Structure formats: structure tokens, C-alpha cells
Amino acid sequence: MKTILTSLVALAIAAPAAFAHVSFEMPHAAEATQKLRVKIPEGVIAVKPMPKPDWSLEIITGPYENSYDYYGTTMNEGVQELIWAGELPDAHFDQFSFRAKLTDMHAVGTTLYFPAVQECATAAERWIEIPAEGQDAHDLEGPAPGLTITAPGNGH
Template structure:
């Protein structure tokens, strides 16, 4: 193999390796949300985070659109972020914009949060489309997986949280178990009481034992007199 051929092969390998490493990094870049579940009829603080910019351009803001089915939205006041709340005609929050006082470099983690509470007719899941604005460029994390589609196959997925059952249902089960436990404890106490020995029987038994010992002593003394 000539030197030129070897050199071209080496460059191709290096470029291929670089693309292989870069591809997962690009695919994993997104705006995440934590936790990924909401409980019915309960308020939960959601944190939206990112660790990238727009092709390495620092992030200057996030605009998060609220999905239908939320009864209330309360953005968290945090140092380093200015907040603008957009409301609809019904008074509910339609979108929240967080503007960074200082742009967030693409190699640092940025995060904002808000408290939300599902409404009575909440869906099984909530998607929060996010527009990430940078000094140069915009990333729109707005894609929502269709039924049967893997969210990881999306290029720019919107953060999604699912809805879980209200805590009262599980509490009712615990209350039932607790009642069963109390009943079992009462039954055990009653059983112990029925199995407890009768004091009168104990006294009579002790008296009989003493009388028997006395009779034995008398019999031994009488035997010794006859033997003498």
C-alpha cells in the first residue's frame, strides 16, 4: 500500500469515527422534563432542562406551550431568568417564556421549572412543545409521537409527561388493609384472653398440691414410728 493510499484510508477512518460519535450526541440532544409523571388532582413541580444550544450557540430563552387539560400553571421564580406568562381568554396559562439574563453556553446545563396541576378531564399524557431560542438560531422541540410510534425515533421530540391515578385510590386500599389489621389484632387479643388461665383454678390447684405434700409428710413420719 502506498503512502498516499494509507493516508486517505486513515483520514476516512477518522472522519467515520467522528461521525459515529457525533451522531448519538445529536440524537440525544433535546429538552428533558422531570419528573415524567403527574398525579391526578395533585400539583407537581416540573423541571425542564437542556445541556446544549443551537449548534453550539448559547441559549437565550425557552418558550414552553401549555397542553390542554391543565387546571393551573405557576412558573417558578428563579435567579437568572425573566418570566413572561401568556394567558388565554379563559384566564388559563397558554405559554410561559423564560428569558436568560445571561445566555447559557451550550456546554452547561440550564433548567427552569413550574408547578402544574391536572384538571378533572385530564388526558393520559401531556406534551409540552418547547421553542429554544439562541443567540444564533432556534431549536423547536415540538414533535409528538403518534400512536405506535417510538418517541426516540423523533428528531425534535417535545417533552412528555404521563398521568397516574389519584393517591386516594391507593390510600383506600391501605385503609382497608389497616382495618383488616385492626380486626386481626382484636381477634388475637380475644384469643389470648380466652386462652389465659383461670385464677381460681390456679389457687385450687396450688391448694391441692400443698395438701398432697402435707399428707406425704404425715405418712412418712407414721412409717418411721412403726419401724422404730
């Protein structure tokens, strides 16, 4: 298994079996009340989000499509979505992080997508589109942040 540590401002993966790095910036809305929702792709397990002082954190769990070995324990269900909600003045930015294990179901060259939605009182930014095979994500209006798995030594 590979370890994944992610932040919604800077996303990085590092492990003995594979390395990858992707960064993405999320525009922010002018209103102070924010809600950020991130969907966790299949094969990313043992997700542990970082709580934020004065923000609520909702962890939505459910069954996995497959079973995974997590250090000798079979995991059939786990985190499916993370939702942070709180106050973020327009003059500031923040990072929303979680740590997880990436199973070996994702081969080198695979891109995992983490659909994310940022909501405020009057607007929403949706980075939820996943490109079709061969399609350039830059051609989409709201591409989901992607993480490409690379071979060891090709990342951090």
C-alpha cells in the first residue's frame, strides 16, 4: 500500500511503492461562511481528516465496492466524503487536509480524481468533472483535482 497525504491547496502522495504530486488552487467566494465537500475515490482507505478550529467536520462513511487489506485487517467500508463548514473571510485562505492509504489497485500512470465542491451563501464552485479517456482535463469547465500515480523516484 502507498500512503497519501492531501491538502486541498497542495496535494501530495509519497510512499515506498509510488510517488506523485499535484497542486491546485481553489478560488474563494467573497462571503465568509464556507462549506467544502470532497469525495474520496475507490481504493483510498483509512482516511483521517484534519479538523480545523471553529469549523465543523462531517465524515460520511459507507461500503467500499471492494474489500481491502489494511495491515492484516479487512476493510469493507470507510470514508466516502469529507465536509468542512465554517467561517473564512475573503481576505484569507486555508488548507483542508486528510491522510489516507492508497491501495495497490491503482497502477502507475493512473489518475485519481477527488471531486470537490465549495459553497458559500450565494454561490458554489464545483470541481467535479472527470475527463473521459483521452480527454484533456483543461478542456472541462470544472475539472476535479487529479492525482497521477508515478513510479518511485519520479516524485518527491
